[in-house]
Amino acid sequence: MRITNQREIILEELRRLKTHPTADELYEVVKKRLPRISIATVYRNLERLSEAGIIHKLEYGGRQKRFDGDVRPHSHVFCVRCGRISDVDTVEGLSVRAMVLDPKGFEIIEGSLQFEGICPECQKGNSLTTN
Amino acid sequence: MRITNQREIILEELRRLKTHPTADELYEVVKKRLPRISIATVYRNLERLSEAGIIHKLEYGGRQKRFDGDVRPHSHVFCVRCGRISDVDTVEGLSVRAMVLDPKGFEIIEGSLQFEGICPECQKGNSLTTN
DNA sequence: ATTGGTGCAAATGCTTTGCATAAAG
């Protein structure tokens, strides 16, 4: 994978943000450093980087995909009002995979815990401002 | 919520299918009984029924949402190749919610286990036929 | 009679793609 300026900066900004941004949120941030970058480049790089396992693609909520520069195993909470995603700390050492009794013929790759909830902002009634 | 013919049949067919169909898959099935039904009606009803908690909207990976007529708590595996979803049996009595150490200010509504894997069909190399 | 639901077509919004040009190795 060729190291381009765009690719480097996209990765750098994604790793810096702890907000699990959507492609267009990241595009807005990256544009400050590379004003002529295209949203297509952002999408293509996010795809490429997640295929390579360098970042993670988060596909909760059925709406916009979100991306995470932190690939260490950890759980997320998804806000059902605004779609925001946050990391959650959970009890350590749990082997989620070991909890499967019958995989119904599937070859299990991985298991994770996920949570749904209402984020601090939306609890304050700010959901519309960030939706 | 008014009981219309369309609504009844959509619910009936969703409950009958154990495949966690997408809106358009369900549309195809329902159309056999109601040839003049619109895809918009299917979408609107699936939305209404899931808001009411009568069915579940599954928003795992991939583009299309899937729906589940079985609202009892259970876990799913998601096929990373074709998007198929299957139920998985897991160890009983686990309180996923209790595993949260720090909810980061979120009001947690629910937690679940989810798995990713490769379904029996895709293991046989049939992924393209069902993607 | 009133309210909510439906069918149709058009619109929306996120994401992907074709293509000519530019940059990396």
Next chain:
DNA sequence: CTTTATGCAAAGCATTTGCACCAAT
């Protein structure tokens, strides 16, 4: 020099919406 990536605009696809008509209560 060859290959891969970029920018732009257009296309794609799932989903939603406006509106006139219809059906359930």
